[in-house]
């Protein structure tokens with residue numbers, strides 16, 4: 001497993017994500033964070049890696065594992081959609 005250079009290039013990010021997937025195959029007991037937890041982390045400018053290291057949302061840890069935010073698809077933050085998917089102003093009763 002190689003530690004990618006922290007230069008944030010797409011290749012380096014892909015490498016970190018690949019490292020994380022390789023890590024999944026050799027470890028058990030991990031679980032992805034739920035969206036609320038992930039949101040709280042990113043709000044604070046941090047994120048966890050699968051091995052529990054604390055990193056930046058778009059980064060990876062010293063072991064080369066990408067943050068959950070990167071692993072789970074690197075959605076733009078904040079999310080464009082309303083959490084419950086409702087549209088405002090539809091004239092519902094109250």
Ligand SMILES: [Zn+2]
Pocket residue numbers: 049051052053061062063064065
């Ligand atoms: Zn780590």
